[in-house]
Structures are given as structure tokens and as C-alpha cells.
Amino acid sequence: MGWQVLLFISLLSLSVVHGQVSYLIPEEMAKGALIGNIAKDLGLGVERLKSGKARIYTGNTEEYIELKRERGVLLIKGRIDREALCGQTMPCALHFQMILENPMEFYTVTVEITDINDNPPTFEKSEMKYEISESAVTGARFVLEKAIDDDVGVNGLDSYALKPSDNFVLKTISRGDGSKHIEMVLQKPLDREQHEHISLILTALDGGEPQLTGTMQIVITVMDANDxxxxxxxxxxxxxxxxxxxxxxxxxxxxxxxxxxxxxxxxxxxxxxxxxxxxxxxxxxxxxxxxxxxxxxxxxxxxxxxxxxxxxxxxxxxxxxxxxxxDINDNPPTINIMSNSNTVSENMKPGTVVTMLNIQDADSNDNGKVMCVLNENIPFAIKSTTNNFFTVMTDSELDRETASKYIITVTCSDEGVPSLSSSVTLTLQISDV
CATH class of the missing domain: 2.60.40.60 (Cadherins)
Known part of the structure; x- marks a missing residue:
């Protein structure tokens, strides 16, 4: 299938297992195509996926990947267009989590999407018109419209060609950012009496295989006097x-x-x-x-x-x-409940995880750094497991006779000025033993 897999697994505290697996696939794979055997790659086994009711968590993003729990594999759920998903950004990747219950576990999955040469270079206009004086000196430069190629890397825009080249030669200037600035340079003086109108074809070529091209016509009307x-x-x-x-x-x-x-x-x-x-x-x-x-x-x-x-x-x-x-601090943290226990037994030991949260803040730097706290005087604590992930756990022994229900308020604030915050309320019943 042309994909590769990298696997890293680590055990975190609090009985929450966290692992990471990465896949590399080309865009435009058919629906139902195999991405990888995630059960095997994480060393879990299909029965664990079934008993843990394994599911994919993508937050608020569109799901392109589906998990076949009974087979332990990841499949293509819908068409993945790398250009629509990431534009010119490289690398282009989908990031999501696989969640399991009994006990709670989550694994981070990254699927990197590689480009295929499915977009030819295109010009915004099909034709450009110039009025050029016959007195224009040799070496005069005329800026041309650049082509756009939505593909990236070797499949992106590679070169240009200008034909015929009797009076003009094409000059391509590479900039420090990798883009190309193109000009046609007058190499032979124009003579309006011989040729009042000149038609050229500018061709843009990409570097893919097979090579794709796009063209634009250049129409020149020869005028008098502009030095x-x-x-x-x-x-x-x-x-x-x-x-x-x-x-x-x-x-x-x-x-x-x-x-x-x-x-x-x-x-x-x-x-x-x-x-x-x-x-x-x-x-x-x-x-x-x-x-x-x-x-x-x-x-x-x-x-x-x-x-x-x-x-x-x-x-x-x-x-x-x-x-x-x-950047300004214009986005409050977003709290996503990944997994939540509505009822726990009063004999649960301190450190038992009852809720897993994913916190996102679209801002950058300090504006995007988030800390979370719980309301006071409850036997629970919140800790950060990895970046953007928090767990709520028991902090001391529970006694149903003392309290049969707890209302837990999670408040997450960023470090922007002024700080923005969001809250979510959890209800937890304590069962008797």
C-alpha cells in the first residue's frame, strides 16, 4: 500500500496507558482501503479493542478514518484530498485518538498524507495583453503572470517555457522562499512595421510523473516610444x-x-x-x-x-x-470530554481516573497555554498527562454515607492578557459497597 508505520508506547501514571502510532499514506486512496493494523501495531490484540469498546476521537474535526474494531484495523472512511485538507502546508497529517474503556486508555494516532500529482499548473488568466513600444531597448523586462499548482514538493510547479523565442527570452528568478518570479526579456528589437502583433505561449510545467502542464497566451501589440x-x-x-x-x-x-x-x-x-x-x-x-x-x-x-x-x-x-x-488572545480554551464515569464505587482507591479531557486553545504562545483547576472541597484532583490532555481522579477515599453525589466543575484558563476561560460541570454518583 506504500505506507509506513512508526510506533512508540509509554506507560503514564494514574493507570492511563498512552501510546503513539504513525502511518504514511498517499492522498485519494479508495474508500475502505487499509491504512494499518492498529491492534497489532500497538500490541493490543483485537479482543482488547472489542472489550474496551475502542473508538476514534477526533474532537470537532471531520472524520476521514474509521476503526474496524472487530478486525483491529484502520480504513479510509472518505476521500482525502491533501490540497483541500492542508493547502500548501507540509507535512499534512490527520491527528486523532483511539479511546478504550475498562480500564480507560487512549492512544495518539497520526496519519500523514503524501501528495500525488493530481493538479496541473494553472494560470488565473487564459490571456495577457501587452502594449510595447518599438523603441523598447534590448534587456527590457516584462513581468508575467505566475502559475499556481496546488500540489507540493516534486509534484509542484517546476519550470516555465516561452515559445516562440524570436524577440523574447524567458527569465526565471528563484526567490529565497522557493517561489519563482518570471519575466520575459526583450532580446531582439521590435519593428512595428514588420510585426504589429506578436502571439506567444507561456507554458508552466510541474515536476511530477507524468508531467502536467498549463498554458497562457501572451498577445503583444507593438507601439511607439517608451524608453x-x-x-x-x-x-x-x-x-x-x-x-x-x-x-x-x-x-x-x-x-x-x-x-x-x-x-x-x-x-x-x-x-x-x-x-x-x-x-x-x-x-x-x-x-x-x-x-x-x-x-x-x-x-x-x-x-x-x-x-x-x-x-x-x-x-x-x-x-x-x-x-x-x-496574534491576540481571542479564543477561550475548548474543553472536550473524551471519556467520563458517571458512577464510581465508594471503595475506589485514591488516584482512580474518572474523567479524561482534551483541552484546545487556538491561540499561540502564552495565549494558547492552558491550566485547569477544580472547584474546592471535593475529594478529586486534576492533572495534566500530556500536552492538551488532563485527567480527573480521586484524591482521597470516598464515603457514600458522607456524600452520595459530587458536582465537579472543571475551569480551564489560558495565560493571555486578559485571560480567557471555559468551564464544564461533571456529575458523579457514589455507589455503595
């Missing part, structure tokens, strides 16, 4: 914005100059295609970049915008604007 292209004042701008910034917030100003006079010296600004559609806008006349949508640090932390500057004669330059989103 100097606009030039950005710097190749890269860096700016920041908080995730609660209101619409209309000024981000930065991109500046470019053109030493030509008249209409040929007028510079206009535009944002090339990016993954930030509907969030940022640039003033075509003065280069002021403003916020026009709502940015969410938990969804995306950095935006890279390609800005094209053009003069009235069709010459252009390009620069990049990198916008960092700053």
Missing part, C-alpha cells in the same frame, strides 16, 4: 497587522519610479494573483496597501503579496510585500 521601465524602490517590503485590525487599516506603501515623462512616466500598482484575495487592496495611483477583510492568526500567520508596477507603455517591474499577522 524606461518603472523600478520599485526596493524588491521586498515587510509589514505587520494584528488579527483584530479593522477594515481600512493602512499596511504599507509600495513606491516605484519611472524617469520617463508624461503618460509613459505614470506608474500604476496592482496585486498579482495570490492566496489573499479579498483581504488586501492596493491603491493603483499611490501604492498604499490597505486591509479590506478580516485576518485570523489561527488560520494564516503570513501573507506574501506580489505587487506589479506598470507604466502607461506596458513596461513593468515587481516587488513582494510580506505581511505578518500578530
Amino acid at each position: 524606461n521601465p518603472p523600478v520599485c524602490s526596493k524588491p521586498e517590503y515587510k509589514a505587520g497587522v494584528t488579527e483584530n485590525a479593522p477594515v481600512g487599516t493602512a499596511i504599507t506603501t509600495v513606491r516605484a519610479t519611472d524617469i520617463d515623462k508624461g503618460n509613459n512616466g505614470i506608474v500604476t500598482y496592482m496585486i498579482s494573483k495570490s492566496g489573499a484575495a479579498g483581504l488586501f487592496e492596493i491603491d493603483a495611483n499611490n501604492g498604499l496597501l490597505t486591509l479590506i477583510g478580516n485576518v485570523d492568526y489561527e488560520k494564516r500567520r503570513i501573507y506574501e503579496l506580489d505587487v506589479k508596477v506598470s507604466d502607461q507603455g506596458g513596461l513593468s517591474d515587481a516587488c513582494k510585500v510580506i505581511v505578518d499577522v500578530t
Whole structure:
């Protein structure tokens, strides 16, 4: 099946068994396809999965994987599209837990999804038009539209080709972030009297097998007289914005100059295609970049915008604007009850686990660090077993004659300023012996 498995098992205190197993599978596997024998890989045995009523816990996320308890295996439950699930993020993985009862146990499962070459490179436009003066000097540069390929790694966008290449040659510039900036460079002077219109085909190729391609037509109308292209004042701008910034917030100003006079010296600004559609806008006349949508640090932390500057004669330059989103504490902790005992015997020993909780906080750094406490004067305690997981357990001996029922309030607070918190109430009956 092309998957691999890694296994790590450890015993934690409080009689809670915690283990970890990882699988590697390609995207787009058929429904019902085998991922792995989790019973064997964790050394549990199928009978333990049956007696423990083993089940998968995914929190609030969509379930793509299903557990066949009677066989002890994990299967594909629904179509997994790596691009829809993770976009350009690598690696792409599903994280969930397998829970067992009698005694309570949980195991962490990671399924990493690898990319297959199922997306060709595409251009936002099928055609780009340029008006270029016949006086344009050899070496004049014209920024081209970049292609987008949703695949990643070797299956992603690899190279470009421009044909025919009588007057223009394609130049590809690799940036430090791995992206490619493409230009066509004039290598032979234009002559409007010979060719007033020139048609070129720009082809984008990925690195997959078989190789996939996408094309765009470039139509050039040869005009008269524009000697100097606009030039950005710097190749890269860096700016920041908080995730609660209101619409209309000024981000930065991109500046470019053109030493030509008249209409040929007028510079206009535009944002090339990016993954930030509907969030940022640039003033075509003065280069002021403003916020026009709502940015969410938990969804995306950095935006890279390609800005094209053009003069009235069709010459252009390009620069990049990198916008960092700053986190604020706008998400309270989310308390998920993984497993809960409604009734316990009064002869339970101290340290017996009665509830397992999973705590999530979408914020980062101190804003996402969570501590949990219980209400006072009850014979129970709460402890953190691993990151984001807590257990509620008996802290002393129970006596049904003293108290036959306990109301346990779990309050979880983050370390943000101001701190945000959430609570959940548990009811526990004490049975007689």
C-alpha cells in the first residue's frame, strides 16, 4: 500500500496507558482501503479493542478514518484530498485518538498524507495583453503572470517555457522562499512595421510523473516610444497587522519610479494573483496597501503579496510585500470530554481516573497555554498527562454515607492578557459497597 508505520508506547501514571502510532499514506486512496493494523501495531490484540469498546476521537474535526474494531484495523472512511485538507502546508497529517474503556486508555494516532500529482499548473488568466513600444531597448523586462499548482514538493510547479523565442527570452528568478518570479526579456528589437502583433505561449510545467502542464497566451501589440521601465524602490517590503485590525487599516506603501515623462512616466500598482484575495487592496495611483477583510492568526500567520508596477507603455517591474499577522488572545480554551464515569464505587482507591479531557486553545504562545483547576472541597484532583490532555481522579477515599453525589466543575484558563476561560460541570454518583 506504500505506507509506513512508526510506533512508540509509554506507560503514564494514574493507570492511563498512552501510546503513539504513525502511518504514511498517499492522498485519494479508495474508500475502505487499509491504512494499518492498529491492534497489532500497538500490541493490543483485537479482543482488547472489542472489550474496551475502542473508538476514534477526533474532537470537532471531520472524520476521514474509521476503526474496524472487530478486525483491529484502520480504513479510509472518505476521500482525502491533501490540497483541500492542508493547502500548501507540509507535512499534512490527520491527528486523532483511539479511546478504550475498562480500564480507560487512549492512544495518539497520526496519519500523514503524501501528495500525488493530481493538479496541473494553472494560470488565473487564459490571456495577457501587452502594449510595447518599438523603441523598447534590448534587456527590457516584462513581468508575467505566475502559475499556481496546488500540489507540493516534486509534484509542484517546476519550470516555465516561452515559445516562440524570436524577440523574447524567458527569465526565471528563484526567490529565497522557493517561489519563482518570471519575466520575459526583450532580446531582439521590435519593428512595428514588420510585426504589429506578436502571439506567444507561456507554458508552466510541474515536476511530477507524468508531467502536467498549463498554458497562457501572451498577445503583444507593438507601439511607439517608451524608453524606461518603472523600478520599485526596493524588491521586498515587510509589514505587520494584528488579527483584530479593522477594515481600512493602512499596511504599507509600495513606491516605484519611472524617469520617463508624461503618460509613459505614470506608474500604476496592482496585486498579482495570490492566496489573499479579498483581504488586501492596493491603491493603483499611490501604492498604499490597505486591509479590506478580516485576518485570523489561527488560520494564516503570513501573507506574501506580489505587487506589479506598470507604466502607461506596458513596461513593468515587481516587488513582494510580506505581511505578518500578530496574534491576540481571542479564543477561550475548548474543553472536550473524551471519556467520563458517571458512577464510581465508594471503595475506589485514591488516584482512580474518572474523567479524561482534551483541552484546545487556538491561540499561540502564552495565549494558547492552558491550566485547569477544580472547584474546592471535593475529594478529586486534576492533572495534566500530556500536552492538551488532563485527567480527573480521586484524591482521597470516598464515603457514600458522607456524600452520595459530587458536582465537579472543571475551569480551564489560558495565560493571555486578559485571560480567557471555559468551564464544564461533571456529575458523579457514589455507589455503595
